[in-house]
Amino acid sequence: MQRHLLRRRAVLASAGLAAAAPALAACGPDITAGDDSGESSVLKAPTADKPEGEITIWDRSGDLFEVFEGVIADFNAAYPGITVNHVAVDIDAKLQNTLITGTEVPDGVFLDDAKIGGFADYLWDLSEVLAPYSADIAPQKLEVNTIDGGVYGVPFDLDPGLLFYNATALEAAGIDAEAIATYDDLLQAARDYQAAVPGSGPIHLEQSAFLGQLQLEMYASQLGTSIADADGELRLDTPEFERILTFLDTVRQEGLGTRAEYLTPTDIAELENGNQVFYPWAIWFSFAPQQLLTETSGDWRAMELPAWDASGPRSGAMGGSSFVLPKQGANADLAWLFYEFLMFNEAGYTAVWGPNEVYPEGLTTSIPSYLPAADPSAPLFEPIAALGGQDLWAVATEAGAQIPGGAPTPAWWAGAVDYLGNDLQRMLDGDLTPQEVLAKSADDIQTNLVDRQ
Incomplete structure (x- = not known):
């Protein structure tokens, strides 16, 4: 749990790098050059019945890395043909230069909501793949990821x-x-x-x-x-x-x-x-x-x-993070399937927020931004003894539903x-x-x- 506190402080402090992000649009390669269709920025979901391939996913080291690591086996039960390389990375130190050089670009990245606007030119517009779920995503989370009509992050947590x-x-x-x-x-x-x-x-x-x-x-x-x-x-x-x-x-x-x-x-x-x-x-x-x-x-x-x-x-x-898919990632469409499983599949979001090896009572420091997962009557984490046995899930989901x-x-x-x-x-x-x-x-x-x- 000490790692959790350190992660929270690191996430908050790291937003200080967001001010530098606009430089990306000026100095990076023009990924969509020569394409006038407007479609090249919009990610398409895989069409294969049994998609296969290898994806590289970047997360920060710490408790959430371990939580997401624990869901990979469940994901592979649904998608046995996709190999997940899950890598702990200092994202704030490495992502910008990686996108500028185009070298070893990951397929998916865990990123603070505060940074997405600065990196948008390098990210897939996810509006098409998110369309089946968008009506059931907390409006605040969907809107903080929306820039000029495109949606550039798969919403993760809601922090009411x-x-x-x-x-x-x-x-x-x-x-x-x-x-x-x-x-x-x-x-x-x-x-x-x-x-x-x-x-x-x-x-x-x-x-x-x-x-x-x-x-x-x-x-x-x-x-x-x-x-x-x-x-x-x-x-x-x-x-x-x-x-x-x-x-x-x-x-x-x-x-x-x-x-x-x-x-x-x-x-x-x-x-x-x-x-x-x-x-x-x-x-x-x-x-x-x-x-x-x-x-x-x-x-x-x-x-x-x-x-x-x-x-x-x-x-x-107050705060929040999402998952982004760089355009230069070799298999971003397969990475979308991983994030779709984590956030919108009951087995995935239950494994993230429910009791697990990292959080025996469940991940009690946020709630899902996907409203069917944030059902007040179906808690994913347990009452908290340190709060006098209070059902924080009920309080937080009710509060989250009221965020404009x-x-x-x-x-x-x-x-x-x-x-x-x-x-x-x-x-x-x-x-x-x-x-x-x-x-x-x-x-x-x-x-x-x-x-x-």
């Missing part, structure tokens, strides 16, 4: 935002967490908790510029927006973002927050001692009570995020951390107002990133 809370501490303070329905309710619950536990900072305030920006996008996702629209146009200085920043600034001004970086020793200490009892974060925070919060394991629970308005969505997306549609993550998103992420931290320092953050960051991002693409 949840409100994790210390049920034991709140109960001792006389606070009913289940009564929290809106962010105004959350503020009031934090005030009440602080009155009962003087000196506490009940709500987590993220201190990392990168993770703070990622969490900001989770809040924005609830409101049906994001830092950029489907055309990559900046849409930051808006009433929706002002509302989110005003909430965070209120937490700061009233002293209702604990400012710490995600699951660092300081953060863990404040979670363990009962000072920090509300953690709005992606489902993957569930790792913390299972492995890191040894003193309060069993005290924590999860619920849907509060809504911004009484009738609004109770979740937003999304837009592709612009290739300059990670570069925006130098502006928006840092300015958000300056607001939490008390140096900028929400309005100043939005005006300044929007101007800087437009001038230094968007206009220079």
